[in-house]
Amino acid sequence: MEIHRLDVHDDAATRAFHDVERAVARHDRPHAITRTYDAMLGSWRHPSPYRRYLPLVAVVGGRVVGVAELGFSLQDNMHLADLEISVLPTHRRHGVGRALHVEATRLRRAEGRTSCCGEVYEVPGSASPGVAFATALGYRSRHVEDHLLLPLPAVPPPVDVAGYEVLTWRDRCPDEYVDTYCEMRTRMNHDVPLGELDYEPVDMTVERLRVGEERTGRSYTSVVAVARRKADGVFGGYSLTYLAHGTDQALQDDTLVMPEHRGRHLGAALKAATLAIVLAEHPDRVAIHTWTDPDNAAMYRTNTAFGYRSVERMHEMQTTDPTTL
Ligand SMILES: CC(C)(COP(=O)(O)OP(=O)(O)OC[C@H]1O[C@@H](n2cnc3c(N)ncnc32)[C@H](O)[C@@H]1OP(=O)(O)O)[C@@H](O)C(=O)NCCC(=O)NCCS
Structure with missing residues (x-):
């Protein structure tokens, strides 16, 4: 077996990487x-000014049988790297995953990153090779989220949010709202439950938002809804949904209600607004997905009221190097 750095400009190699990643998932x-x-x-x-990736492949008999992607933030969380490893079912339990991990760990340490995290999934009723593998390599589960799915078309529950108006946009936040929207995105990054993960929440600046919108827009349509209080124009929350181009799925990502606006079902109203746009403008989508901490009772209940059901559990696993290596 050989472990190589992937040449991201080699079309055949990147195709092989993607084929393995998709087949494994x-x-x-x-x-x-x-x-x-x-x-x-x-x-x-x-390349983004905020993220860098080092993809690796494991080759056996001239064929890519395993892949790994090591990622780093470039302007925050400089102690951290993230890692995803996938090995074809036909080549498991032969040390391929471990060999990819050894090389990824060498590269991570060479970058000065002392901690590493990665997502693994448990499907109800079957043992999770990802959890077993990560645990065997010294990682511990630090944060858990359920992956929830709602088949489409779906009927949102009726929500009355008297005193607020809901505004929506696609892809690029209008300039007039951008400062307030960044404040809410920052608040979301600080408020979202992350369990015991050793991760520093990132503040959203206008520059970071605009870079993200431009990059995301190449492969996704995004739909944003915000709630504005009619009496004083203050923003009370937002919800963000992504639609990957060329797929039949939708992703319900962040939903935040600012603290002083909580308890009025604004979260449900915002999710209903993005869902209405998905249904009207993307009738090809057959399901919408979201991820919620099972201890986040308010968001879990909101999702259940829409008809979302849990299909798998995600563990964010993390390991930290001892101080003397
Ligand atoms: C997890 C995964 C990468 C393991 O790949 P692999 O090549 O089979 O792993 P290795 O053979 O190097 O296993 C290393 C150790 O992990 C543990 N392990 C791996 N798979 C396991 C399983 N199914 N059950 C129990 N332990 C397991 C064992 O301790 C193993 O050592 P051993 O074989 O000497 O007992 C592979 O099953 C996979 O791609 N799963 C789906 C994607 C995923 O969950 N990735 C997780 C990392 S992000």
Whole structure:
């Protein structure tokens, strides 16, 4: 077996990487959302000022049988790296995953990153190779989220939010709202439950938002709803949904209600607003997915009222190097 750094400008090699990543996710997880080839390539071939990736492949007999992607933030969380490893079912329990991990760990340490995290999934009723593998390599579960799915079309529950108006946009936040929207995005990053993960929440600046919108827009349509109090124009929350180009799925991402506006079902109203746009403008989508901490009672209840049901559990696993290596 050989472990190589992937040349991200080699079309055949990047295709082989993506084929393995997708085949593994589909084999292990019936409801997995996989990134498209174009989205993967976009993140590698157009480097971001905020993120860097080092993809690796494991080759046996001239064939790619395992892949790994090591990622780093470049302007925050400088102690951290994230890592995803996938090995074809036909080549498991032969040390391929471990060999990819050894090389990824060498590269991580060479970058001065002392901690590493990665997501693994448990599907109800089947043992999780990801949890067993990560645990064997010294990682511990630090944060848990349920992956919830709602088949489409769906009927949102009726919500009355007297005193607020809901505004929506696609892809790019209008300039007039951008400062307030960044404040809410920052608040979301600080408020979202992250269990015991050793991760520093990131403040959203206008520059970071605009770079993100431009990059995301190449592979996704995004739909945003915000709630504004009619009496004084103060923003009370937002909800953000992504639609990957060329797929039939939708992703319900962040939903935040600012503290002084909580307890009025604004979260449900915001989710209903983005869902209405998904249904009207993207009738090809057959399901919408979201991820919620099972201890986040308010958001879990909101999701259940929409008809979302849990299909798998995600563990964010993390390991930290001892101070003397
Ligand atoms: C997890 C995964 C990468 C393991 O790949 P692999 O090549 O089979 O792993 P290795 O053979 O190197 O296993 C290393 C150790 O992990 C543990 N392990 C791996 N798979 C396991 C399983 N199914 N059950 C129990 N322990 C397991 C064992 O301790 C193993 O050592 P051993 O074989 O000497 O007992 C592979 O099953 C996979 O791609 N799963 C889906 C994606 C995923 O969950 N990735 C997790 C990392 S992000």
